[in-house]
Amino acid sequence: MTIMLNVTIPCNVKVKLDNFMDHFKGFEKISIIREIFGDNTEKVLSELKVEFCHFRRGFMWICDDDGHLVVSICYLKRGNKRDIYLDVIHELVHVRQFMEGKELYDDNIDYVKRPTEIECLRRTF
Numbered sequence: 001m002t003i004m005l006n007v008t009i010p011c012n013v014k015v016k017l018d019n020f021m022d023h024f025k026g027f028e029k030i031s032i033i034r035e036i037f038g039d040n041t042e043k044v045l046s047e048l049k050v051e052f053c054h055f056r057r058g059f060m061w062i063c064d065d066d067g068h069l070v071v072s073i074c075y076l077k078r079g080n081k082r083d084i085y086l087d088v089i090h091e092l093v094h095v096r097q098f099m100e101g102k103e104l105y106d107d108n109i110d111y112v113k114r115p116t117e118i119e120c121l122r123r124t125f
């Protein structure tokens with residue numbers, strides 16, 4: 001994907017909580033992201049925090065306490081760059097849903113049937 005040439009994704013980071021835009025660069029210019037956040041794109045991404053962690057299970061997800069992005073360091077190191085890129089976009093859809101007060105992890109609904117997941121899949125593919 002040529003569009004990937006315009007973004008920077010970290011591959012070697014330490015455990016920490018930091019600004020999303022210090023590590024994931026160029027996402028604010030992607031049209032899908034601008035569709036998700038509209039005029040607030042820069043503001044939302046500049047306020048978003050990313051936590052790099054050592055969990056080996058799971059790749060990346062949104063913390064449902066405060067809506068920050070959590071990313072596995074292993075995944076960044078070993079994962080396929082295109083998958084990581086699509087996952088970041090997927091999780092950014094959840095960031096917006098979280099801001100709208102939606103329930104991200106409703107265990108009463110199957111993962112594949114959750115409206116929040118369906119919206120992510122519709123936007124990334």
Ligand SMILES: [Zn+2]
Nearest residue numbers: 090094117120
């Ligand atoms: Zn999801």
